[in-house]
Amino acid sequence: MPSGGRDSSDGLDPWNTSKSGYYLRKFLREDLPIINPWAVAGVQNWIYIRYGEILLNYAEAQNEAAGPDASVYDAVNSIRERAGMPVLPSGLSQSDMRERIRHERRIELAFEEHRFYDVRRWKIAAQTENATAKGISINKNADGTFNYTVTTALQGKAFQEKHYWLPIPRSEILASNNVLEQNPGY
Structure with a gap:
């Protein structure tokens, strides 16, 4: 900065x-x-849900249920075309489309509080959440130019398997006459 x-x-x-x-x-x-x-x-208003999210939710669900049919391509490509990006190549497999949709969600929904839940739903948080977070340090030189240095913004993150679930409040376990069991690891 x-x-x-x-x-x-x-x-x-x-x-x-x-x-x-x-x-x-x-x-x-x-x-x-x-x-x-x-x-x-x-x-400053906060937007809770956008049409782009609805399209990506649909594309993800339809791809998982039936594979990459025309409606999946239409949903993702409408977002890409709006942004001036090329459409997806045809003939993607279900796993290739899954990766494309995940990438599209990462870009389109950046800073909208979706990534936290996405990586948990996809069960990839152990890889993404244990990586060191990088940052940037910007310094202005006397001649008006800038130097940019990659820094470590956050380290020591420790995602564990139990973090895929939240703990069930004790009051809820007691209210169920102990029918509910605490999530593993808590």
Whole structure:
């Protein structure tokens, strides 16, 4: 992050400094101020579900149920075409389409709080969640150019098999007259 920026560790409000050096502009309304956006009419809205997510949900479910039929291609390609991307190649196998849909979800739904649940549903969290998170450090040189250095933003993450499930609250186990059993590992 450039030294002295509003959201840098040298800024006015360093509590909001990014650990990775990356900042998000997706869905941001530029007409609202960064500092105290509530002081003007309007607030930064949060979109909970979008048509793109519905299409990707459908494509994933249909591919798992019946393989990559025309409706799966149509759903994914409509998202890709909207973004100016080429359509998917024809003749993909079910596993190839699965990987394409997962990649498309990673890109299309970035920063929309889906990845946490996606990797758990796909049972790949042990691989994705135990990787060291990388970041970027940006420093401005005296001549106005910038140096970019890849950094470690977060290390020591420890996803375990039990993390695929949440613990069942004790009150729920007791309310079931102990019919419910705690999830493994808790």
